[in-house]
């Protein structure tokens with residue numbers, strides 16, 4: 457059995473602590489042992505990161521960018537192998553890993569590698585003086601990851617942090633500790649000096665230590681809302697900068713003028729991609745009453761063709777959920793939905809595919825006849841459960857869509873350009889998708905509003921999150937003091 461450790465400069469650092477088990481979600485079997493990082497080790501890792509960061513920040517953006525571009529190429533060349541590790545980590549279908557999460561990691565390295573040389577400041581003139589601003593790195597930054605998109609989460613955080621001249625320490629979720637090593641190896645092979653991308657392992661204990669450590673300048677979390685609140689509290693004593701990418705219960709509004717086929721396709725992928733374990737999924741599907749019956753019938757018909765099973769099989773659409781605990785939580789929500797009076801229109805059961813009987817699979821599930829106050833409609837389930845709701849007019853749809861403390865994603869399906877702009881403008885959400893869903897190119901910011909978090913990943917806004925502004929004022933004349 458392979459044991460994985462804290463990882464610095466492409467080298468393991470044993471801590472001697474009792475390892476925890478990493479299970480394969482599709483079978484429930486232990487596939488690796490993971491040794492948590494000790495608190496003493498964390499001090500070492502942070503000190504080495506701080507030392508390495510000085511030299512890294514002194515390089516030009518062009519030189520830093522080249523390393524990231526080389527790492528992107530290495531990861532792109534290894535897409536298939538990397539995707540297999542991602543599948544072992546998450547249990548998602550390999551076809552998705554190969555085309556979605558995994559390539560999005562090198563995409564981010566490529567984008568930030570490209571713009572590392574182009575971080576302009578501002579220039580100001582005064583009588584006899586000039587001023588200018590620069591974006592300067594923060595120092596040592598830390599990422600704390602959720603388990604649903606481990607490649608993407610690590611790269612979306614590390615790429616802008618490194619491009620801007622920081623050192624980066626990544627703590628993957630304890631559920632998905634494996635794929636980060638592939639990223640670390642690619643960065644090391646690309647020429648990233650030791651100490652600039654390190655992996656620490658463990659649960660909330662080590663996550664909390666990262667937040668409280670005075671040597672860490674910034675923490676970026678991808679996780680649940682409650683964890684986000686803890687991160688702020690834990691980071692308060694050191695006044696750390698914080699980015700929070702949290703949960704959601706996002707609306708998808710299907711207007712009567714939508715292309716019905718497209719609307720059904722979008723609703724299915726906005727709910728069942730990665731077995732519904734996507735933070736921004738459009739799980740509250742509001743459909744105009746005039747097309748509701750037709751829409752639901754098509755959703756149910758097409759849901760029946762979703763193949764659930766062996767995640768390594770390229771013909772499978774939906775793999776396993778991350779863990780038994782999480783599967784039970786999703787199944788419990790399905791029971792809650794039934795008890796609340798929603799109509800179970802599709803799915804609703806655990807699946808035990810042949811050869812994978814102990815895996816954590818759940819059928820794609822559709823509830824219709826939902827109302828806004830049901831728990832399945834208000835709370836994040838983070839599994840393959842769609843709630844269909846009916847509305848009568850545009851204003852009503854917008855106000856019901858916004859009636860949540862989350863604000864991560866939102867979608868609308870319409871063929872009217874005017875309506876697309878009008879409604880998109882009113883949705884309280886970090887991202888709005890029109891006639892598609894969950895599309896996140898690296899140059900477009902992604903992040904939450906309301907309790908879905910703050911700060912942005914991707915784009916130049918992410919670079920801002922890993923830098924601060926320094927203002928320099930230069931007097932061009934002799935100094936005339938008052939005394």
Ligand code: NAD
Nearest residue numbers: 601602603629659660663664679680683686701702703735
């Ligand atoms: P989680 O909040 O339980 O854990 C996330 C990470 O935080 C893990 O690495 C965990 O070890 C760590 N952690 C837990 N307690 C901590 C503490 N007190 N201090 C420091 N670190 C701590 O979330 P999860 O179950 O791994 O992931 C699912 C959640 O993540 C969902 O709510 C989902 O919506 C959200 N998510 C958000 C985004 C986004 O971009 N907005 C993306 C993916 C997932």
